[in-house]
Amino acid sequence: MDSMYYGDTLIVDLDSGTTEEVDFVEADEAGPGLAAGLALYEKYKDADPIIFGSGLFTGTPVPAACLGFVLGRSPVTDELAVAPLNLFAGSEMKLSGFSMVVVKGTSAKPAYLWLHDGVADVHDASAFAGMDTWETTDAIRREMGESMIQVISIGPAGEAGSKLAAFSINYWGSGDTAAIGALMGSRNLKAVALRGLGMLDADDPEEFYTRSLELFAFARKDRGFAALCAALGAGDLDKWLEPIAHRARACFACPSACFPFVKYNEAPTVMESSDVEEPGMLVTSPSAALWLMDGGWEPEAASRALEAMAREGLDMVRGARELAGKPLTDLGQITRAVKALEGFAEAAWPSGEPAPAGLFGAWTPPLADADAWKLANMAGYVLGVCPTYLMLSEFDLEALAGLCRPATGVRLEIGGLADMFG
């Protein structure tokens, strides 16, 4: 699969601070996306690597083709676990020139990986040690002089090896419920910074583009969490957040805009770019927000707690589950409570069916049909399409997989996905 960048795999050795590009020909047999990531893990398993990857369609105009992933051995379960790279992180990674990055070894001092224009460098991050994820994102963007760099970073929790640690995508936390953030911390990997100015070729661009556009005709176009809450039979998060809601934001290429931005440091009606540098928070974890709403928190205080967890580099889902039963309002109390989180709660959704454990974790909402849940996750992580979107939209997965041939010249059958995962 030469199209869609498959073939460019980067090996990063943190022991020596060096990088090397390899031709991972086994990807053709293993399959794209997470299937290739799993094969890469197997190939380099003696080094217990952390693998950053993207899906087949990530970065293209397929609906919700925003998804990349981080794969590693979870410090919580000691099993392989995957965490999503959504927002613009997955697409920028793909467009940075590397579809897969294998990180081996441990840096002698804090380091960050800078991927851009097909170039990879390991940089000293000693100056960023102890910084929270907001400070780290700002510092790397300032150092590189580019405000649109995507930063996957850890905060103090990850540096300390907390099993409640999660990496954050820019300022907004992530769906890392497996403590991949702690895994990054154990390797002294403070951050991965991405800027995607590359170009993706399709095998048959016109057919691929035309058929992608046809999918948009049937695409869901939601704003906020309402559809998700309805599917779960949960309370209405959007109504709860409404008094402080600003605008909803989408991940790359997604016709839905799931994430509400809430403002609590200035009026939510302010649309212009004001002097308030940090007006609020993008609520990226519906599960965490549901825990706090159900726990009796006020929306502003809950949003401040989410911000505090994202800054610390904590898993917002498990953190919110711990905080849920003790609603707070004072900012100082919230900050102290967040710093005192210990991580005894499991990652789960407060409503709906129990979340299946295993490789995919609790990022995507539970479905009553466990097979459908697993299929959506497999298809999503292989194709690079948000699995939550796949679940809510009830997309025709065969039609989606049918794009593989014009994309790469190779057919992919949905029935063959399970084989890719052993």
Add this chain to the structure above:
Amino acid sequence: MRVKVNPLLCTGCGLCELACGYHWDEAFSLISSSVMLYRAEEKKNYMGVIVKTEEDLFIGRPEGAAAIKLGELSRGGTGGGASAKPILIREACDLCESTTGEPQCVAICPHGALYLE
């Protein structure tokens, strides 16, 4: 006729930029598009869309939309900030003259934030 922007309908998905890039390159990238999603002030959730034409930049900002002559920008006018500069060296919008139907960015926008007027 020109492509205009209703910025408050924009959700920041970037599909317009991707579709325009496809129009120019028959490939997928964010570097050659005549349309640019402004997302440099992420912490403020401040986003909009900029469209480059031969004469001006149509800048759709949340507080309003306006066309600004390229000459005014070069004299330090009110563009879209520093990150708007790369669009100045890109191709100007040709309304996708080589294709039938509406421009690609208008056709693909899921929320009708871009329109032809």
